[in-house]
Amino acid sequence: MxxxxxxxxxxxxxxxxxxxxxxxxxxxxxxxxxxxxxxxxxxxxxxxxxxxxxTAPVVEVADGRLRAGRASIALADTGIATGATDAAARVERGTGLDARAFLVIRGWVQPVVRVPITDPSDPTPYWLVSTRHPKELAAAINGSRRPERTEPGV
Structure with missing residues (x-):
């Protein structure tokens, strides 16, 4: 589920x-x-x-992965997701947009969630994903992150 x-x-x-x-x-x-x-x-x-x-894309958080359209990324490789609505969403999709960002945005869905990418080998700084429920999506991404394993004695 x-x-x-x-x-x-x-x-x-x-x-x-x-x-x-x-x-x-x-x-x-x-x-x-x-x-x-x-x-x-x-x-x-x-x-x-x-x-x-x-062609309507699916946005899903399951099994430690974020799927947006056909793309997928492990939540372990993401930072803290933040939602944006109204004017903040317009800035995210417009003047504040980084050309290297991965986008799954639709013009008929105004709110977005920004998901930073923490993998140093990934040139994409963040994903920007349209959603009608930015708080719920951000909470699912942030709450589904598995705790990092630490080696004993490290």
Whole structure:
């Protein structure tokens, strides 16, 4: 059972705005064939909905690993995760963004969690991950970290 799991589904307004593909296809293809315009619009809308749904990334904390989309990292190689909302999230995604950071961000999910990478051989300074629940994701990352082993007498 994962400590945290979230799929970054598009918001409903994305699907509603995508409906504009139908009348625009009709408008473009009406001089040629009205049925072709309707069919094309419906097919384009269906393909768009399918693509948005299938490509929505999963963010998960389980088994000592953070998974964001297709990427995965051991929590032992991460620092203290911090969540950001509103203006702080805009800075994280914009002017405060390091070009070397690994990103799993979606425009329709405003809050983010910043996860520093502590592995000295990794050139990525941090991961920036979109989430609708930044406090819960940060708590899951920080709470799932396994205590470091120490050798006796060291």
């Amino acid at each position: 994962p400590d945290y799991r979230e799929k970054l589904w598009p918001t409903p307004w994305i699907y509603i705005v995508s409906l504009l593909l139908i009348p625009s296809s009709i408008l473009v293809l009406a001089p040629v064939s009205m049925p072709a315009g309707i069919a094309t619009g419906v097919i384009l809308y269906g393909a768009t909905v399918a693509a948005l749904s299938v």
